């Protein structure tokens with residue numbers, strides 16, 4: 366079929382494709398985060414310690430590293446629409462294995478399997494969005510996709526409230542996650558059917574470059590690229606592991622109920638749902654990308670120490686819920702949510718200004734690869750610190766070393782963002798500080 370003679374897809378088809386692909390991502394993010402509200406139950410009922418909880422997170426990353434190494438081969442070989450269905454099916458299987466697990470090794474295999482499905486599912490969805498939206502609201506489509514994905518994370522955090530009866534044991538909330546991911550698989554199948562019907566009617570463009578890892582070209586990336594990668598590593602190595610332990614931490618160290626801890630933790634993705642696309646639009650207008658990354662890193666620096674050492678403050682009612690939250694924690698997590706919106710909204714698109722288009726797939730794949738390495742190590746380190754310092758409700762101070770560790774990572778992030786800002790203000794800058802990514806003529 367000679368697609369060049371066909372029209373580009375109409376808005377209705379494009380938005381239907383976005384909604385279906387994003388629902389698959391909703392299931393993906395829900396299934397990943399489903400472990401967070403059951404950490405205390407895994408410790409009490411399954412006898413896991415914090416280090417083992419950290420290992421569950423690391424198992425996901427090791428699988429993701431292996432999949433990223435084999436690159437987008439499956440996507441190239443079988444096409445993105447088949448890949449979306451296949452990877453979503455792997456996620457359903459992974460969620461079911463995790464929910465049914467009778468012991469720790471099976472739990473580990475479930476999370477490993479999830480890494481094999483979830484990260485390439487994200488890549489495949491990125492590929493299909495690029496095909497449908499290239500030249501038409503692509504950034505906005507990516508932003509909406511990320512917001513719907515984060516809604517999946519928030520829904521997991523809310524589940525101790527809306528699915529409270531399930532939380533008498535750790536299996537049932539994970540079966541709920543399996544159900545949600547199955548609905549995501551349903552959306553993936555509908556997407557498959559939609560794309561098949563669109564073929565022959567519309568020009569969907571050639572399948573783009575998938576995120577391949579081209580190790581030969583690494584040395585050709587500029588220092589600015591490597592500063593962004595370094596920031597990406599320390600940023601996500603802080604945020605994602607913090608989220609993994611956050612609900613349990615708020616329960617044990619601050620005495621919150623699971624519902625309140627879940628609501629508090631959900632402020633992070635909820636803030637990001639609203640603010641990420643807005644920050645994206647703002648930065649596109651004003652530029653100053655590396656300055657914003659530095660501001661975000663600076664704002665993040667004191668937050669872990671604030672929740673550890675400042676008095677909790679008065680209890681404030683959370684709108685639209687029965688829950689009351691200590692003011693200090695509420696404000697700290699809200700600011701963290703702002704940072705979680707600002708840095709990703711600026712950081713991922715900034716790479717496109719620094720790396721030429723034909724190497725963008727490699728650049729993103731390498732960045733995601735490095736991200737997984739940091740994200741694999743930190744939960745293990747924090748889990749080990751919690752165990753070593755006997756963290757628990759009788760010894761809330763035992764969580765402080767982990768919080769200092771996050772603070773040290775945030776400080777490193779600030780250094781990398783600062784170096785990037787310096788590099789970009791100089792003559793070798795790539796235009797990150799200017800609205801369209803180009804320095805205005807002198």
Ligand SMILES: C[C@H](NC(=O)[C@@H](N)CCCCN)C(=O)O
Pocket residue numbers: 393394397398484487511601709733736
């Ligand atoms: C855009 C970015 N996504 C990622 O970093 C993914 N590699 C992993 C997401 C896993 C979420 N449970 C993000 O979400 O900010």
